[in-house]
Amino acid sequence: MKNYNILFLMALGLLGLFSSCQQAPDKESEKILAAYQDFPKLLDRHESIQQGKEWEHVQNLFGEYRQKLIKDPQDNATRLSLAELFINEARVTGEHGYYYPAALEALNGIRAKPEEKDLHFRALSAKAGVQLSLHDFSSALETATEAVSINPYNAQIYGALVDANVELGHYDEAVAMADKMVAIRPDLRSYARVSYLREIFGDVEGSIEAMKLAVSAGYPGYEQTAWARLTLGRLYEHYRSLEEAEQQFQMVLAERPDYPFAIAALGDIALQRKDYAKAERLLKKAATIIPEFSFYESLARLYKTQGRNQEFQATMDELLQMFREDTESGHDMNLEYAKLYSNLLDDPEKALEYAQKEYNRRPDNIDVNRVMASIYFKRGETELATRRLEVATRTHARYPELADLQMQLAVNR
Numbered sequence: 001m002k003n004y005n006i007l008f009l010m011a012l013g014l015l016g017l018f019s020s021c022q023q024a025p026d027k028e029s030e031k032i033l034a035a036y037q038d039f040p041k042l043l044d045r046h047e048s049i050q051q052g053k054e055w056e057h058v059q060n061l062f063g064e065y066r067q068k069l070i071k072d073p074q075d076n077a078t079r080l081s082l083a084e085l086f087i088n089e090a091r092v093t094g095e096h097g098y099y100y101p102a103a104l105e106a107l108n109g110i111r112a113k114p115e116e117k118d119l120h121f122r123a124l125s126a127k128a129g130v131q132l133s134l135h136d137f138s139s140a141l142e143t144a145t146e147a148v149s150i151n152p153y154n155a156q157i158y159g160a161l162v163d164a165n166v167e168l169g170h171y172d173e174a175v176a177m178a179d180k181m182v183a184i185r186p187d188l189r190s191y192a193r194v195s196y197l198r199e200i201f202g203d204v205e206g207s208i209e210a211m212k213l214a215v216s217a218g219y220p221g222y223e224q225t226a227w228a229r230l231t232l233g234r235l236y237e238h239y240r241s242l243e244e245a246e247q248q249f250q251m252v253l254a255e256r257p258d259y260p261f262a263i264a265a266l267g268d269i270a271l272q273r274k275d276y277a278k279a280e281r282l283l284k285k286a287a288t289i290i291p292e293f294s295f296y297e298s299l300a301r302l303y304k305t306q307g308r309n310q311e312f313q314a315t316m317d318e319l320l321q322m323f324r325e326d327t328e329s330g331h332d333m334n335l336e337y338a339k340l341y342s343n344l345l346d347d348p349e350k351a352l353e354y355a356q357k358e359y360n361r362r363p364d365n366i367d368v369n370r371v372m373a374s375i376y377f378k379r380g381e382t383e384l385a386t387r388r389l390e391v392a393t394r395t396h397a398r399y400p401e402l403a404d405l406q407m408q409l410a411v412n413r
Contacts, residue, residue: 039066040086040102043095046289048258061085076110080123083107087126087133092223094260094290096133097329104130104330121150121157128160135332137167137362155185162193169364171200171395188217188228195231200366202396204239211235226256233265238400242269260289268298276302293322293336300344316344334358338371348378366392374405382412 042062045055065082068075083106090099107127112120124147131140141164147157158181165174178197181190195210211232218225233248246269252262267282279302287295296319303312319340327333334357342351352375358368369392376385386409393402 039070040105043089043093043098045089045093048289049092049260051256058085058089073109074111076112076116076119076123079106079110080119080126083123083126083130087130090133092290094292096331097325100130100133100331101329104134117150121147121154124150125154125157125160128157128164132160132163132167134330135167135335136330137164140164141168153184155181155187155190158184159189159193162197166196166200167365168362169366169368171197186213186217188214188224191217192228192231195235199235200395200397202398204235204398208232208235208239220255223256223259226252226259226262229255230259230261230265233262237265237269239398242272245269258289260286260292260295263289264292264295264298267295271298271302271305276306291322293319293326296322297340297344304344332358332361334361335368335371338375342371342375342378348375351375352379364391366395366397370399370402370405374401377405377408377412382409385409 042059045058049055061081062085065078065085068078069082072078083103086099086103086106090096090103093099104127107123107130110119110123112123124143128140128144128147131137131143140160144157144160144164147154148161151157158177161177162174162181165171165177175197178190178193181193184190191210191214195207195214198204198207198210211228214228215225215232218228229248229252233245233252236248237245246266249262249265249269252259256262263282264286267279267286270276270279270282280299283295283299283302286292287299296315300312300315300319303309303315323333323337323340334354338351338355338358340351341347341354345351352372355368355372355375359372362368369388373385373388373392376382376388385405389402389405389409393406
């Protein structure tokens, strides 16, 4: 944020010099000043995630893009670069509610000329990614499909098609898109999609092997590589052992110190081991770095387990406020609300209200059906729970939550 203020003050100084020469500010000067004031800001990063010169580079790029767009608001290439910078900052800082709408606004302002096919394709690809992040899965599928019609030889856009089809419950189509993605470019992103799909279809060992390939394909220290190794650790945590998971999370921090998701993952392991003091310390540390709601969910679970009701309620209030802000910024949070009310607030009626909204949007998704089944079970509606569980298990996924629910329903029949 310091660079932003300096550049803004420099602009004011230049305008002041110009106006002194002209006796009074002209309309062009006023227009430039207004453009500086209205331009989307770059939020300051927490010092733990500035990553040395990386943050300085981001600030310099932002200043460059802003200068170009104030000079020429129709500069499509720079508008796209600004959107991509915002998308990356959303990932790094967790400020999704600010950066994704800002990126979408920049992308929607692009009016590509007929000869700018590649720019139009890249803008559509970025837009599909933002729509996925906002959980607007149907729109993401439409946007990505339009992008493929322009360039069917780009691997990244097939990744968006994989993700959109998975979220909508079109799993066979997702596999077909992943095959195309890998055939074009076998890299971190494509291997990660293969891993995800193998897990969905119950091939846990195959999922782990694919995620290992994703990690190997990445550059040590990069955020994407850290995310891939974090996901590998989560696979170990869910299906093999906490020790193997912990090792992966520590390796993430060795390559990218203070990566908040790895810190929180270690906190979750400490919580499972009932080392509550360590869990609280790590989760709070992660939450001070970025405002990620899953960190607060883990803290709330810790406080609930310990019977620390005042701290639990305070954390839930923060969580609900975060959810409201995300919803106001265009992020669909129905499934997250359903899980929150079901798992932490013990309100299956309210949980069902949100889950039903999500089910109406994507009735074939196995995660949505699993959540619905769990809520129906808590409400004592075992027949409805069984129906939703049949859909949730149709890919033969081996998620621990599914296995637990199957066992509970079997006991209560």
